[in-house]
Amino acid sequence: xxxxxxxxxxxxxxxxxxxxxxxNPISGHNTxxxxxxxxxxxxxxxxxxxxEEAVDDSQLPKDRFSAERLKGVxxxxxxxxxxxxxxxxxxxxxSLATGAISYNEQFFGPGTRLTVL
Amino acid sequence: xxNIDQPTEMTATEGAIVQINCTYQTSGFNGLFWYQQHAGxxxxxxxxxxxxxxxEKGRFSSxxxxxxxxxxxxxxxxxxKDSASYLCAVSNFNKFYFGSGTKLNVKP
Numbered sequence: 262x263x264x265x266x267x268x269x270x271x272x273x274x275x276x277x278x279x280x281x282x283x284x285n286p287i288s289g290h291n292t293x294x295x296x297x298x299x300x301x302x303x304x305x306x307x308x309x310x311x312x313e314e315a316v317d318d319s320q321l322p323k324d325r326f327s328a329e330r331l332k333g334v335x336x337x338x339x340x341x342x343x344x345x346x347x348x349x350x351x352x353x354x355x356s357l358a359t360g361a362i363s364y365n366e367q368f369f370g371p372g373t374r375l376t377v378l
Numbered sequence: 379x380x381n382i383d384q385p386t387e388m389t390a391t392e393g394a395i396v397q398i399n400c401t402y403q404t405s406g407f408n409g410l411f412w413y414q415q416h417a418g419x420x421x422x423x424x425x426x427x428x429x430x431x432x433x434e435k436g437r438f439s440s441x442x443x444x445x446x447x448x449x450x451x452x453x454x455x456x457x458x459k460d461s462a463s464y465l466c467a468v469s470n471f472n473k474f475y476f477g478s479g480t481k482l483n484v485k486p
Contacts, residue, residue, distance in 0.1 A: 302478050302479070303476030303477050303479050306473070309472060309473070366411070366426065367411075367423075369421050369422070372420055374418075
């Protein structure tokens with residue numbers, strides 16, 4: 262079974278340019294997460310989807326970041342315009358949420374390493 | 379707010395045992411996860427605790443005390459390939475809060 266797929270793996274852009282990341286979760290996983298991970302830190306949640314609904318976007322900088330998961334499967338995260346401080350690894354993860362959630366392991370994709378010059 | 383604390387870095391010798399501690403203060407709790415993350419790679423699942431006590435999985439064990447807000451990951455018979463960062467994460471239903479990770483250096 263294929264894992265979480267992300268592209269691109271690496272991206273280098275100049276500040277003020279737009280950038281987009283794509284994620285395809287594990288088949289059947291209804292919950293999708295976008296995280297940002299800075300060097301030496303743990304992942305920080307940006308947005309969480311349950312199916313096509315963004316149920317938690319409280320940590321998403323909405324002035325420049327946007328995300329969508331139109332059909333409840335794959336998702337795109339966009340930054341426009343990018344700033345120097347956006348340099349980080351952007352991780353996508355998915356999980357299969359059940360009604361009585363007590364165990365909901367996340368599976369992570371390989372991440373996109375963004376460098377803003 | 380959510381607060382999860384882990385030591386920043388630890389060093390241990392190949393073949394030895396190491397314990398990585400994690401303390402947490404979160405507004406909700408469903409379970410505690412440990413992930414391993416090699417440099418430049420995605421986190422991979424190691425263990426999960428929802429009830430107090432010890433969960434053993436081969437060379438790795440994880441312990442939880444909910445009343446103390448405390449967990450540890452125990453790695454036995456250390457191998458060089460265990461050099462990685464170890465992330466403690468608390469889940470509150472579908473929300474996950476990660477610590478900053480503990481970088482483990484295994485030396486020969």
